[in-house]
Amino acid sequence: MKQFLSFVRKEFLHVFRDRKTLLLLFGLPVAQILLFGFALTNEIKNTKIVVCDYAHDGASRAIIQKLAASPQFDLEEALLSHEQIEASFKKGKVKLAVVFPPHFESDLQHLGKSSVQVIADASDPNTASTLTNYVSNITRSYQQELGGAGDPYPMQIESQIRMIYNPELKGTTNFVPGVMALVLLLVCVLMTSVSIVREKESGTMEVLLVSPFHPLMVILSKAVPYLVVSIVNLAVILLLSVYLLGMPVKGSLLLIIGESILLIITALSLGLLISNVAASQQAAMLMSLMGMMLPTMLFTGFMFPLENMPLPLQIISNIVPSKWYYIIIKSVMVKGLGFSAIWKETLILFSMAILLLSISLARFKTRLA
Amino acid sequence: MRTLKYLLQKEYRQIFRNKIILRMIIAMPLIQLIILPLAADYEIKNINIAVVDQDRSPFSRELVNRITAAGYFRLQQYTHSYEEAFPLLESDKADLILEIPPRFEKDLVREGRQSLFVAVNAINGTKAMVGANYLNRIIQEYNNDIKWEWKTPAMGAKMIEIESVNWFNPYMKYAFFMVPGILVLLVTMISAYMCSMNIVREKEIGTIEQINVTPVKKQYFILGKLIPFWTIGMVLFSVGLFVIGRFVYGIVPIGNILALYAFLALFLVAVLGFGLLISTYSNTQQQAMSLAFFFVMIFLLMSGLFTSIDSMPTWARWVAYSNPVSYFIEVVRMVVLKGSGFGDLGRYFLVMAGFAVGFNVWAVWNYRKIS
Numbered sequence: 001m002k003q004f005l006s007f008v009r010k011e012f013l014h015v016f017r018d019r020k021t022l023l024l025l026f027g028l029p030v031a032q033i034l035l036f037g038f039a040l041t042n043e044i045k046n047t048k049i050v051v052c053d054y055a056h057d058g059a060s061r062a063i064i065q066k067l068a069a070s071p072q073f074d075l076e077e078a079l080l081s082h083e084q085i086e087a088s089f090k091k092g093k094v095k096l097a098v099v100f101p102p103h104f105e106s107d108l109q110h111l112g113k114s115s116v117q118v119i120a121d122a123s124d125p126n127t128a129s130t131l132t133n134y135v136s137n138i139t140r141s142y143q144q145e146l147g148g149a150g151d152p153y154p155m156q157i158e159s160q161i162r163m164i165y166n167p168e169l170k171g172t173t174n175f176v177p178g179v180m181a182l183v184l185l186l187v188c189v190l191m192t193s194v195s196i197v198r199e200k201e202s203g204t205m206e207v208l209l210v211s212p213f214h215p216l217m218v219i220l221s222k223a224v225p226y227l228v229v230s231i232v233n234l235a236v237i238l239l240l241s242v243y244l245l246g247m248p249v250k251g252s253l254l255l256i257i258g259e260s261i262l263l264i265i266t267a268l269s270l271g272l273l274i275s276n277v278a279a280s281q282q283a284a285m286l287m288s289l290m291g292m293m294l295p296t297m298l299f300t301g302f303m304f305p306l307e308n309m310p311l312p313l314q315i316i317s318n319i320v321p322s323k324w325y326y327i328i329i330k331s332v333m334v335k336g337l338g339f340s341a342i343w344k345e346t347l348i349l350f351s352m353a354i355l356l357l358s359i360s361l362a363r364f365k366t367r368l369a
Numbered sequence: 370m371r372t373l374k375y376l377l378q379k380e381y382r383q384i385f386r387n388k389i390i391l392r393m394i395i396a397m398p399l400i401q402l403i404i405l406p407l408a409a410d411y412e413i414k415n416i417n418i419a420v421v422d423q424d425r426s427p428f429s430r431e432l433v434n435r436i437t438a439a440g441y442f443r444l445q446q447y448t449h450s451y452e453e454a455f456p457l458l459e460s461d462k463a464d465l466i467l468e469i470p471p472r473f474e475k476d477l478v479r480e481g482r483q484s485l486f487v488a489v490n491a492i493n494g495t496k497a498m499v500g501a502n503y504l505n506r507i508i509q510e511y512n513n514d515i516k517w518e519w520k521t522p523a524m525g526a527k528m529i530e531i532e533s534v535n536w537f538n539p540y541m542k543y544a545f546f547m548v549p550g551i552l553v554l555l556v557t558m559i560s561a562y563m564c565s566m567n568i569v570r571e572k573e574i575g576t577i578e579q580i581n582v583t584p585v586k587k588q589y590f591i592l593g594k595l596i597p598f599w600t601i602g603m604v605l606f607s608v609g610l611f612v613i614g615r616f617v618y619g620i621v622p623i624g625n626i627l628a629l630y631a632f633l634a635l636f637l638v639a640v641l642g643f644g645l646l647i648s649t650y651s652n653t654q655q656q657a658m659s660l661a662f663f664f665v666m667i668f669l670l671m672s673g674l675f676t677s678i679d680s681m682p683t684w685a686r687w688v689a690y691s692n693p694v695s696y697f698i699e700v701v702r703m704v705v706l707k708g709s710g711f712g713d714l715g716r717y718f719l720v721m722a723g724f725a726v727g728f729n730v731w732a733v734w735n736y737r738k739i740s
Contacts, residue, residue, distance in 0.1 A: 040675070090710075120534070120536065125541035307417075
């Protein structure tokens with residue numbers, strides 16, 4: 001035991017003496033929380049649009065004023081011809097053009113019908129359809145004002161939309177649980193595997209393996225500092241998200257910590273497994289990054305909705321541990337559900353941890369190639 | 370010049386001898402490129418909806434029929450109490466709940482105005498917004514239709530129609546938007562990581578000493594490290610765009626290919642310069658990897674690949690504008706989808722040249738042959 005503790009102490013020194021690695025270990029979670037909390041949003045604001053007004057009458061000007069007043073749009077300039085629209089799209093910034101035909105108001109007055117053309121840069125399809133929707137809402141509200149105070153449109157159906165769990169459509173609610181999964185995996189899989197392989201590459205592993213200390217303990221002592229670092233990170237992320245982002249933990253904190261430790265154990269076993277297979281630090285890094293980090297970002301469901309993926313990918317996503325962790329954390333933290341709602345996911349995560357741990361221990365070799 | 374030739378020979382040999390690494394930096398990104406856009410599909414299709422119909426009138430049933438017939442929505446439950454539907458939202462089995470109030474049809478006819486209630490699970494903001502938009506559109510269309518059916522063409526009513534046109538991507542394919550961006554992401558990751566780890570590896574194994582004692586100038590040494598990864602980046606991008614983009618996703622760049630390649634060449638110099646800069650500041654591969662990962666992660670998040678830069682607050686927009694990746698993602702999308710050419714890209718070239726010169730000069734200046 002005393003031996004083990006002194007080994008753990010050695011590993012801690014390794015980690016804490018390397019200032020530049022510490023930047024990744026502690027800086028990345030903080031940077032990610034700050035960016036996700038304050039910079040990245042799914043709302044659409046300040047989009048540059050251009051207006052092409054052939055009408056120059058009261059109605060077109062009234063609608064233009066409404067467009068300019070809305071926070072979603074940043075009215076760029078009034079253009080005159082269609083060629084100029086295309087040119088301004090190609091220059092990049094402009095995402096939408098609104099074209100009023102000549103005689104817009106008089107058509108509206110006399111024929112009772114008039115049309116506005118909305119040209120969207122659909123290279124980003126979702127933004128395009130959202131923007132088109134905003135413009136049509138604005139013209140509809142103008143149209144209702146036109147009708148006067150009476151009841152110009154009998155049988156009007158309104159839809160009142162409530163955004164549950166995340167009324168301001170912040171990226172945070174979706175991302176904080178995702179960042180937790182990502183950071184825990186990053187620290188545990190990537191750092192553990194690289195630091196073990198590093199000893200192989202620099203030849204010091206040889207020295208450690210021939211010592212009277214049990215080889216398994218050598219490896220376990222390498223995992224301890226990263227376990228501690230992950231728990232500290234978890235605390236930092238939770239504190240930041242509660243006090244800085246104002247995203248309260250609705251469910252039981254104890255449950256969150258317990259589930260996180262389960263994920264950490266799973267990830268550490270994975271890191272161990274990779275370090276068994278990889279011969280050089282570069283290989284270990286590529287395996288963890290390409291084989292672990294990208295699938296995690298993809299299949300966890302916090303960046304991309306899983307249910308949209310083709311069926312084979314949905315099936316593959318089931319073997320990614322962070323997917324289950326993400327479901328658990330989302331349910332407990334955001335929705336405030338208890339253990340009864342997540343026991344199935346917990347069981348899956350638990351069996352993954354056991355499976356990975358036993359595979360990596362079974363494959364652990366005391367001989368160097 | 371001859372020195373450079375020999376240095377390049379050495380570097381290429383080192384890269385091509387290591388079969389595992391080579392396979393990883395060529396094959397893995399391409400496999401990712403096939404899988405990623407399939408996964409990163411925000412084209413919302415299967416929105417699960419629960420309908421709470423407290424009216425059960427011909428009107429309400431017609432509305433529900435239209436919603437299910439539209440193709441975006443899957444009806445998960447059809448009940449008459451909100452309490453029964455809410456657990457579905459809680460357990461992610463439903464994304465939306467549409468509540469039709471009692472006496473909806475009667476009151477609509479009598480009072481001329483009725484409200485429907487929609488509750489959206491907004492944990493994923495984009496999905497929530499797109500889903501609500503679709504539902505709203507169907508409800509509006511339905512509303513217009515019953516107006517025409519029930520009223521004599523409204524007296525004095527004025528209609529403004531919206532004719533919407535979608536340029537550059539008329540079928541609204543999300544993959545067209547994502548594939549070029551993801552390609553940039555992969556090229557950036559591979560070149561920054563590989564380049565930053567390469568010099569440090571020589572430091573760690575000690576072979577850098579052997580180069581430091583030769584009369585090789587440090588500019589040549591750095592060029593020798595830069596050029597091989599530059600060619601790998603070019604090859605990777607070409608295969609990604611012209612083989613996978615073309616044959617898997619059917620993307621044909623409509624803009625000026627020469628402009629795209631000129632920009633790619635400049636971008637790679639900038640990113641590789643950044644990798645070199647990191648490697649001059651690190652002593653171990655673990656350090657280089659950590660630094661590279663830290664910055665590349667921030668570059669990618671702030672690149673406008675996943676969320677729009679315009680919507681960011683001012684300070685964040687400045688961060689995004691001091692990020693080379695955000696410029697390249699924009700340029701790729703402009704050239705491939707919108708058909709932009711040299712004339713449209715002038716400003717972008719200037720900025721990227723600034724990055725390329727800045728990073729590389731800094732890296733060469735900071736590299737010391739004497740340790």
